[in-house]
Every structure is written in C-alpha cells, then in structure tokens.
Amino acid sequence: MEFEPEIVIFCCQYCTEAADTAGASHLGYPANIKLMELPCSGKISIIYLLKAFEEGADGVCVIGCEEGACHFLRGNLRAKKVVEYTQKILEEIGINKERLKMFNLSSLESQKFVQISKEITEKIRELGPIF
Amino acid sequence: MIIAERKPIKEIEKMIMPYKKVLIVGCNTCVTICMAGGEKEVDILASSLNLLFKSKHKEIEFIKRVVERQCEKEFVEELKEDIASVEAVLSLGCGVGVQKIVEVFPHIPVYPGLNTKSIGAPEEEGVWKEKCVACGDCILDKTGGICPIARCSKKLLNGPCGGSQDGKCEIDKNLDCAWQLIYDRLKLLGKLDQLEEIIPVRDWSKANDGGPREVIREDVRLKNGK
Amino acid sequence: MKKGVFICKCGGSINNIDFQAISNYIHSFNQIDCIKESQAFCLPEGKDLIKGEIIDSTLDRVIIIGCSLEEKRKIFEGILKECGLSPQALTMVNIRERCAWVHQDKRRATEKAKRLIKAGISHSSLLKIFEEEDISVNKNVLVVGGGIAGIEASLELSRLGCKVTLVEKEPELGGKVKRLANIYEMKLKPGEFLSKKIKLIKESENIKVLTSTEPIKIEGNLGNFTVKLNKLSEEITIKVGAIILSVGCQAKFMRKDYGFDLSRSVITHLQLEKLFINGEEIPQTICFLLDFANKSSRISFLSALKNALLIKEKVASEVFILYRQMQVSGYHLEKLYGEAREKGIIFFKYEDSPEISFEHSLVNISVFDPLLKKRVGISSHLLVVEEEIMPMSEFKELGLDSKGLYQEENIWLYPAESNRRGIFFAGECREQEDVFEALTDARAVAGKVYNLLRRGKITVNLNRAVVEVEKCALCLNCIRSCPYEAIGKEFYKDEDRYAAKVDKLSCQGCGICSSICPAGAIQLTQYENEQIITECASLLTD
Ligand SMILES: Cc1cc2nc3c(=O)[nH]c(=O)nc-3n(C[C@H](O)[C@H](O)[C@H](O)COP(=O)(O)OP(=O)(O)OC[C@H]3O[C@@H](n4cnc5c(N)ncnc54)[C@H](O)[C@@H]3O)c2cc1C
Ligand code: SF4
Ligand code: SF4
Ligand code: SF4
Ligand code: SF4
Numbered sequence: 001m002e003f004e005p006e007i008v009i010f011c012c013q014y015c016t017e018a019a020d021t022a023g024a025s026h027l028g029y030p031a032n033i034k035l036m037e038l039p040c041s042g043k044i045s046i047i048y049l050l051k052a053f054e055e056g057a058d059g060v061c062v063i064g065c066e067e068g069a070c071h072f073l074r075g076n077l078r079a080k081k082v083v084e085y086t087q088k089i090l091e092e093i094g095i096n097k098e099r100l101k102m103f104n105l106s107s108l109e110s111q112k113f114v115q116i117s118k119e120i121t122e123k124i125r126e127l128g129p130i131f
Numbered sequence: 132m133i134i135a136e137r138k139p140i141k142e143i144e145k146m147i148m149p150y151k152k153v154l155i156v157g158c159n160t161c162v163t164i165c166m167a168g169g170e171k172e173v174d175i176l177a178s179s180l181n182l183l184f185k186s187k188h189k190e191i192e193f194i195k196r197v198v199e200r201q202c203e204k205e206f207v208e209e210l211k212e213d214i215a216s217v218e219a220v221l222s223l224g225c226g227v228g229v230q231k232i233v234e235v236f237p238h239i240p241v242y243p244g245l246n247t248k249s250i251g252a253p254e255e256e257g258v259w260k261e262k263c264v265a266c267g268d269c270i271l272d273k274t275g276g277i278c279p280i281a282r283c284s285k286k287l288l289n290g291p292c293g294g295s296q297d298g299k300c301e302i303d304k305n306l307d308c309a310w311q312l313i314y315d316r317l318k319l320l321g322k323l324d325q326l327e328e329i330i331p332v333r334d335w336s337k338a339n340d341g342g343p344r345e346v347i348r349e350d351v352r353l354k355n356g357k
Numbered sequence: 358m359k360k361g362v363f364i365c366k367c368g369g370s371i372n373n374i375d376f377q378a379i380s381n382y383i384h385s386f387n388q389i390d391c392i393k394e395s396q397a398f399c400l401p402e403g404k405d406l407i408k409g410e411i412i413d414s415t416l417d418r419v420i421i422i423g424c425s426l427e428e429k430r431k432i433f434e435g436i437l438k439e440c441g442l443s444p445q446a447l448t449m450v451n452i453r454e455r456c457a458w459v460h461q462d463k464r465r466a467t468e469k470a471k472r473l474i475k476a477g478i479s480h481s482s483l484l485k486i487f488e489e490e491d492i493s494v495n496k497n498v499l500v501v502g503g504g505i506a507g508i509e510a511s512l513e514l515s516r517l518g519c520k521v522t523l524v525e526k527e528p529e530l531g532g533k534v535k536r537l538a539n540i541y542e543m544k545l546k547p548g549e550f551l552s553k554k555i556k557l558i559k560e561s562e563n564i565k566v567l568t569s570t571e572p573i574k575i576e577g578n579l580g581n582f583t584v585k586l587n588k589l590s591e592e593i594t595i596k597v598g599a600i601i602l603s604v605g606c607q608a609k610f611m612r613k614d615y616g617f618d619l620s621r622s623v624i625t626h627l628q629l630e631k632l633f634i635n636g637e638e639i640p641q642t643i644c645f646l647l648d649f650a651n652k653s654s655r656i657s658f659l660s661a662l663k664n665a666l667l668i669k670e671k672v673a674s675e676v677f678i679l680y681r682q683m684q685v686s687g688y689h690l691e692k693l694y695g696e697a698r699e700k701g702i703i704f705f706k707y708e709d710s711p712e713i714s715f716e717h718s719l720v721n722i723s724v725f726d727p728l729l730k731k732r733v734g735i736s737s738h739l740l741v742v743e744e745e746i747m748p749m750s751e752f753k754e755l756g757l758d759s760k761g762l763y764q765e766e767n768i769w770l771y772p773a774e775s776n777r778r779g780i781f782f783a784g785e786c787r788e789q790e791d792v793f794e795a796l797t798d799a800r801a802v803a804g805k806v807y808n809l810l811r812r813g814k815i816t817v818n819l820n821r822a823v824v825e826v827e828k829c830a831l832c833l834n835c836i837r838s839c840p841y842e843a844i845g846k847e848f849y850k851d852e853d854r855y856a857a858k859v860d861k862l863s864c865q866g867c868g869i870c871s872s873i874c875p876a877g878a879i880q881l882t883q884y885e886n887e888q889i890i891t892e893c894a895s896l897l898t899d
Contacts, residue, residue, distance in 0.1 A: 006897050008893060008896060008897065019454070019455065020451070020454040020455065021454075022454075022459060023453065023454025024454055024458070026459070028459050028460065028461060030460075031459075031460040031462065031466060031469045034469065034896040036889065038868065038889075039820070039867055039868050040869065042868065042869040042872065043867065043868030043869065043871070043872050043884060045171075045871075045886065046171075046175050047174045047886065048886075048890060048893065050179060051178055051890045051893065052893050054178055054181050054185070055897045055898065057897055072865065073776060075867055078869060078873075082872070089140070089175070092139065092140045092141065092179070093140055093180075093182050093183040094183065094186055095182060095186065131186055159830050163830040163832060164830055166834075169830065169832075169875035169876045170828070170875070170877040170878075171874065171876065172875065197876075256838065
C-alpha cells in the first residue's frame with residue numbers, strides 16, 4: 001500500500017477561513033491534512049510542533065497571515081522564529097527539517113491553501129515515514 | 132542573574148544513553164528567566180530526546196520536574212521520591228543546581244543539561260549579556276558603573292587599548308568597547324577627572340583564582356561559630 | 358462532567374461519510390452521556406432536540422458534529438445560554454468543510470472524520486469554564502488635541518452624554534484648520550467655521566477644555582486610565598475610561614529631500630495659505646511641485662488643486678502643477694481635478710526629478726514629460742513645495758504604521774484603535790484626511806467610544822490569558838511580548854507574592870504570551886497547552 005503521510009497544519013483563525021472557504025467551494029485536498037486551529041499563529045509553541053512529531057506526524061505546517069498583516073501585530077513573525085528554532089532542534093536530532101514548514105496566507109486565498117496542502121503532502125510522501 | 136544555555140542535544144544524548152529512566156529537573160529561578168531550564172525547556176528537551184531515541188529505536192523514560200531553586204537543599208529534597216525511581220538525573224539548572232543535587236543525592240549520577248555562561252541581564256527580548264564576572268573586589272565605583280573586567284575583552288583597568296574604534300571593540304566589532312562606555316558615562320556625570328586615578332594591579336586572589344570563595348555572615352552563623 | 362454529542366447530517370449534504378460507522382465509533386467512547394442525530398440541528402426541530410437533551414441529561418458539555426460556521430456557532434451558543442450553560446461549553450467539530458467536502462474517498466473521509474471527532478471530544482473533556490464577568494469602567498473620556506477632529510469628537514461625545522476633557526497643547530483650539538485660508542467646497546471661511554465649533558464647545562456643560570496642556574503619562578487600561586497632564590508646569594491628574602488621540606501630525610519642509618532652502622520664491626503649502634490669509638499679493642506665474650520626495654499624499658494634491666484654481670481665478674496668472682502620479686482618489690478630488698484641467702491649469706507629469714535652478718527672483722524648472730515625450734522649461738515667480746507629514750513623536754510607543762502615521766491597529770478587526778485597548782485615534786494622526794473626512798472620522802470614533810463605555814461596565818472576553826500565580830517566575834517575558842500591553846506585574850494578596858497579571862479587558866486572546874512563557878504559567882483559556890497537545894495527538898492516532 002502507498003505510504004499515506006500524517007500531516008498536521010497549525011493554522012491561525014483567519015487562515016482557517018481560507019481552508020473553510022476551500023471546503024465550501026468543494027476544492028479537494030488530500031485527506032492526510034488535519035487542521036489545528038489557533039487564535040493566532042503566534043500561539044504556536046515549540047512543544048506543540050515536537051509533540052506532533054512524537055505523536056506520529058510525518059510533517060507539520062504552520063500557517064499564519066501574510067507578513068505585515070498579522071491581526072495581532074507581529075504574531076506571524078514570532079511564529080516564523082519559533083518554526084526556525086524548532087527546525088534547528090530537528091536538525092540536531094537528525095530529523096529532516098523539511099518536515100516542518102511555515103506558510104503565509106490571507107483569509108481569502110483558499111486556492112493557495114489547497115495548493116499548500118497538496119505540495120506539503122507530496123513533499124512528505126517523497127520523504128517517507130518519519131520513523 | 133545566572134545566564135545559561137542548553138547543551139547540544141548530541142552531548143546530552145551521550146550522557147544519558149546508558150539509562151532507561153531519567154529524571155529531568157528544571158529550576159524555576161534564573162534559568163527559567165533566561166529560557167534555558169524552566170518548565171517549557173524541560174518539556175522541549177524531553178520531547179526532543181524522545182524523538183531522537185525513537186529514530187534510533189531506543190526508549191528512555193523521562194520524568195519531568197521543576198524545582199523552585201535548584202541551588203537550595205530544601206527544594207532539591209523535594210525530589211526524593213522521583214530520584215528513587217530513576218537511574219540518572221539530567222539537571223537543567225545552572226552549575227550550582229547540578230552540584231546541589233549531587234550533594235543531596237550522592238548516590239545517583241547527575242548530568243548537566245546546560246552550559247552556565249555568565250552573570251548577566253536581558254538586553255532585549257531573547258538576548259542576554261554578561262555584566263559581571265564575580266571578581267570579588269568590585270571596582271564599579273571607579274569605572275562609571277560599567278565593568279571593564281566583565282565587558283572589556285582584554286580586562287583592561289586603566290583606559291582603552293589602542294584598538295578601540297568608533298565605540299566598538301577591536302576583538303569583536305559587535306561588542307561595544309567597555310572603555311568607550313566608561314568614558315561616555317563619566318562624561319555624562321561630569322566626572323572625567325576620575326579617570327586620572329590609576330587603578331592598581333588587582334589582587335586576583337579575591338577572585339576565583341585564589342581558590343573557591345566563601346561568604347560568611349557571622350551574625351547568622353551559629354553551628355561552627357565561636 | 359456530562360457530555361452530549363450531536364451528529365448533524367446537514368440536510369444530506371454531508372454524503373460521503375459513513376454515518377453508521379461514525380455513530381458506532383462515538384458509541385465506543387466511554388464517558389458520553391447522550392448521542393443524538395439529526396438532519397439539521399440548526400433548524401427548530403433540531404434545536405429543540407439539543408435543548409431537551411441538555412435539560413434531560415443535565416449536560417454541561419455539548420459537542421456538535423457538522424459544520425463550524427460562525428453564524429451557526431452563534432445559534433448553538435444561544436441554545437446553551439438559554440439552558441443556563443456557558444457558551445464556552447460548546448465544541449463544534451467540522452466534518453463538512455474540513456472533511457466531507459474536500460475528500461473524495463468515502464473510506465478515508467470517514468477515517469479522518471473519526472479523528473476529528475476524537476479530537477473534539479478530547480478538547481471538550483479538557484475545557485475549563487469561566488464565568489462571564491462585568492468590569493465597571495469610568496465613563497469619562499479624554500480627548501488629546503484640539504484640532505478639528507478633537508473638537509468634533511468632543512462635541513459628539515458631549516451630545517451623547519459623556520463627560521469630556523479636551524486638552525490642547527497650544528494656547529488656542531483649532532489646529533491646522535486655523536492655518537488654512539479656504540476649505541474646498543465649504544462656504545464658510547475656516548476661521549468662521551472654527552469659531553462656530555468652538556462656541557459650541559464653550560456652551561457644552563459636558564466638555565472641559567484645558568489649553569496649553571499636554572499629557573505626560575498615561576497609565577492603566579481600558580476603563581480605568583490615569584493620565585497626568587502638564588498645564589504650564591502645573592501637574593493635573595485625571596481619571597478616564599477611554600482616550601481619543603487626535604493630535605494631528607507635524608508638517609515640516611525637509612531641506613534634505615530638496616537640496617535647496619525655502620525663500621521668497623520657494624514656499625510651502627501652509628505658507629501659501631498664509632499669503633492668502635494675510636491678503637498678500639500672489640505673483641504672475643506659480644508652479645506646484647508635487648511628490649518630489651516620493652512622500653506625497655492626497656491632501657497635498659487637494660491643497661495644490663484647490664489653491665491653483667483660486668489663483669487662476671483671482672490673479673489670472675499662469676499656474677503649473679508638476680506631478681509624478683496623480684492622486685485624486687476620494688471625495689470630491691476627482692471633480693476638483695477635472696475643474697482644474699478645464700480652467701486651464703497646466704499639468705506636467707514627470708518620472709525623473711525635474712531640474713531646478715534659481716536666477717534672480719525666478720525659479721527655472723526643467724522637466725521631461727513622458728506623456729508629451731519632451732522636455733519643457735518653466736520660469737516661475739513662485740515654487741510651491743510640500744511639507745513632509747510626520748507623526749507627533751510623543752506617542753510613538755503606541756506603535757506607528759509604515760507611513761509614519763499612527764498605526765491603525767487591527768485594520769481588520771478594530772479600525773481606529775491603538776494597540777492599547779481603550780486608546781483610539783481620530784483625524785489626521787491616523788491617516789491623512791481632509792477636513793470633511795476628519796469630521797466624519799471623529800464622529801465615528803466618538804460613537805465607538807460611547808458604545809464601549811455607555812453601560813458603565815464591560816463584559817470581559819472569555820477567551821483570554823490567565824496566569825497561574827504559583828507558577829509564575831515573573832520573568833517579564835509575557836509583559837514584554839504582549840502586543841496589546843495587556844499584562845503588568847502585580848502583588849497578589851492571597852498568594853502573598855508578585856506575579857504577572859493580565860488585564861481582563863485589554864487582553865485580545867492571541868496567546869502569544871503563553872507560547873513565550875518559560876514557566877508554563879500563563880495559559881489561554883480554550884487553548885491551554887495540555888488541550889492543544891492532547892487534541893493534536895487525537896488527530897494523529899486512530
Ligand atoms: C498644507 C495643508 C493644506 C490642507 N488643505 C486642506 C483643504 O484645502 N481642505 C481640507 O479639507 N483639508 C485640508 N488639509 C487637511 C486638514 O488640515 C486636516 O484634515 C485637519 O487639520 C485635520 O485635523 P486634526 O484635528 O486631525 O489635526 P490638526 O488640525 O493637526 O490638530 C491637532 C491638534 O492637536 C494638538 N496637539 C498635538 N500634539 C498634542 C499634544 N501632545 N497634546 C495636546 N495637544 C496636541 C495640536 O496643537 C493641534 O491643535 C490641509 C492640510 C495641510 C497640511
Ligand atoms: S568589578 Fe568585579 S564584581 Fe564588580 S562588576 Fe566587575 S566583575 Fe563584577
Ligand atoms: S577595544 Fe575596548 S573593549 Fe575591546 S579590548 Fe580594547 S579597551 Fe577593551
Ligand atoms: S512569562 Fe510566564 S513566568 Fe514570565 S512573567 Fe509571564 S507568566 Fe510569569
Ligand atoms: S493573550 Fe495576547 S493579548 Fe492576551 S495577554 Fe497574552 S499576549 Fe496579551
């Protein structure tokens with residue numbers, strides 16, 4: 001059977017709108033994607049990302065609003081830093097940092113959400129299971 | 132406060148490799164504040180190690196605790212039960228914390244998870260800088276409140292070296308020249324004449340060079356007091 | 358804790374999920390006290406079913422599986438409230454937009470739906486419910502800056518019954534409008550217009566005016582600010598519930614952008630207004646140079662067009678306007694531009710900066726117009742240059758936007774609010790506005806402030822950060838990172854120690870503080886670390 005990666009996307013409440021619009025328009029994306037909604041991407045913590053991998057995620061994404069357009073000022077910039085720092089930890093422990101990625105969206109870009117979902121699923125499928 | 136930083140995970144891995152059950156102990160004081168050894172970092176380290184060992188098909192069980200101050204016996208003693216159930220301890224306290232655990236629990240191996248870096252202060256969000264090296268004979272009164280021993284790369288006592296340029300240190304252009312800072316501060320205070328006073332050669336025996344130091348308050352001390 | 362799960366089939370629109378499998382799956386959970394299905398829980402029949410179950414099974418947690426649309430959430434929250442439950446007790450699991458409608462394969466969609474449901478149930482199990490709570494607030498308002506925006510905001514607030522303190526740093530009210538000779542499309546002269554407004558201010562019992570006064574310190578939070586004012590070296594302290602900043606902006610000629618000084622033949626827009634006010638003679642040819650420093654605004658165009666027309670009419674002279682990009686968007690600007698063209702004002706567009714030289718009392722300008730595709734030379738008696746618009750520096754810590762005017766914080770969420778809840782912006786300090794826009798803006802902001810304070814109490818947001826005092830190491834990181842300055846340090850009497858304290862009214866629930874806290878001491882309600890981690894684990898495992 002083909003490897004089906006487990007992927008979690010931590011998504012700020014505004015970018016979740018993009019996902020839901022994609023849903024309302026029946027724009028398909030892989031069922032591998034599971035959304036965790038956060039109020040702001042700045043809520044993301046290193047521990048959530050690591051725990052997601054521990055619990056079986058093969059890939060993890062964080063999606064926040066476009067830079068400069070965070071509803072909470074700089075939450076998305078903090079998220080970017082947290083993702084980068086966590087990528088360093090992943091490298092330290094020998095996990096490909098490509099398994100963790102941050103994207104920026106606006107709440108209107110449902111197409112882009114779908115595209116990101118497909119892209120990341122393909123990427124992780126290529127990388128294979130994490131363990 | 133004490134500033135510390137997590138050791139590379141590979142280094143930590145080697146220390147705890149032989150064990151099956153390890154207690155990770157953080158400290159809720161200095162190292163929490165400098166984001167090296169509080170509850171959050173204990174969780175992150177445990178999770179990182181879990182992932183690391185998972186990829187190597189090995190399993191170590193972690194117990195996670197944070198004590199109020201790892202440098203105090205009374206707080207460390209609270210770990211008694213946990214320590215009884217593990218094979219080793221990984222301390223996310225400063226060097227003092229590690230040694231306190233060793234003193235209280237001499238029979239269990241205790242490993243340092245942090246590198247203790249300095250006595251310093253937060254400079255901006257996420258940046259901590261060294262301010263004092265605990266030399267044992269403070270001269271801040273003579274240097275405009277800025278320490279040349281901790282902050283001048285050459286620990287010069289009587290003015291800058293020839294390399295001080297545009298306020299930056301010749302050893303590292305990212306460092307402010309301590310002597311420039313001292314000059315500026317004394318100028319601000321209108322006390323530049325203080326610089327004419329020569330600071331004599333220091334008695335380094337008062338620093339750690341003279342061996343471990345001890346501070347005694349006779350009014351409080353009873354046990355061995357006369 | 359008693360949980361009820363309601364499976365909504367959304368009128369059959371969720372068709373590629375195996376509901377039998379879902380139902381069996383939910384029945385396999387232990388601690389669930391009722392499981393109900395319906396074609397549509399948001400319709401009267403479905404709603405009654407939920408209501409009935411909440412009461413009969415004494416539920417205190419409700420999980421609805423279907424969609425998670427905001428308007429439906431409101432409906433269900435309403436039902437919970439009717440039954441005496443907190444709206445927080447509701448969890449909605451979206452298996453429609455986030456599952457059935459985006460995944461083709463029925464088997465995989467059903468498997469994913471199970472995980473979503475499991476995550477929802479674990480979220481619900483870990484929910485902590487907070488009581489809704491009102492906090493009493495001071496209903497008085499401070500307006501800083503007595504320009505037209507400050508004046509209008511004060512009048513509007515007074516009309517609505519608020520007590521207002523209006524402070525102006527100059528000895529007189531009026532601001533920039535006082536320095537204008539005309540306002541386009543206003544019959545009254547600016548002076549007369551202002552006098553009328555100021556008279557109304559004086560007549561109002563609700564407005565206290567303090568001139569030659571500036572705020573020096575703002576402390577506290579929405580509902581309870583303490584502001585120290587300095588009136589000619591005398592210190593006055595006032596307490597207010599909200600603050601409107603209408604401090605306008607500075608307009609300064611920046612020599613470094615132009616490379617030459619102001620002189621008899623080079624003046625700024627405001628200096629030109631002054632010539633008009635003083636009734637001084639206007640020379641034969643005049644040239645407006647717009648956008649030279651790439652910092653122009655609509656207001657500059659408004660001012661140039663307005664005055665160009667006036668000069669054309671009165672002095673019958675030759676008037677030139679040089680511009681990079683015509684900025685005539687907005688109220689009556691387009692019309693003004695058309696009129697200017699019609700009346701024979703000569704426009705030249707430029708891309709490369711015009712060359713400017715001085716000869717006796719004349720200014721020679723050489724400009725290449727890309728539309729005409731040729732270079733033209735103008736000799737003018739007067740060159741009008743722009744002032745750069747800059748923010749009033751005193752309030753910088755409140756955050757600035759890239760244009761340098763005050764940041765319209767949360768342009769999406771709350772236009773006109775600063776990043777400190779309870780501090781608002783009105784007029785030109787927020788965005789460059791003409792007088793009419795400043796008036797509308799001021800009234801709108803006054804209305805907002807009134808609405809916020811009018812009950813004398815504000816209900817706190819239930820989704821907010823909460824500090825566990827015993828765990829706080831008082832590292833100050835949360836205080837430094839909160840984008841709304843909603844956190845401070847405080848002595849907690851019961852615990853007998855200092856710890857971080859979240860202002861219940863100022864917190865906007867972003868969770869940034871909690872993701873930074875090194876001690877795990879500050880958590881966001883509904884999004885506690887444990888909750889997120891468990892929920893995420895549920896999503897990942899069958
Ligand atoms: C050159 C020029 C030409 C213009 N021409 C036109 C036109 O033709 N038609 C038109 O409709 N609009 C025109 N405008 C725009 C118009 O001037 C503004 O829309 C209007 O002045 C905005 O009013 P305001 O109250 O927001 O700010 P301001 O009028 O600037 O008032 C701000 C007030 O706050 C006070 N203040 C500042 N800091 C403090 C402090 N710390 N404490 C207390 N008080 C303080 C200031 O002293 C001032 O009185 C022009 C603007 C300029 C610069
Ligand atoms: S002089 Fe010594 S004690 Fe004083 S600040 Fe410098 S290192 Fe510390
Ligand atoms: S440049 Fe300044 S700080 Fe650096 S070594 Fe010389 S005196 Fe010390
Ligand atoms: S970040 Fe955490 S430990 Fe630090 S002050 Fe805030 S609540 Fe306390
Ligand atoms: S949740 Fe956001 S707004 Fe609220 S206190 Fe924390 S950082 Fe500030």
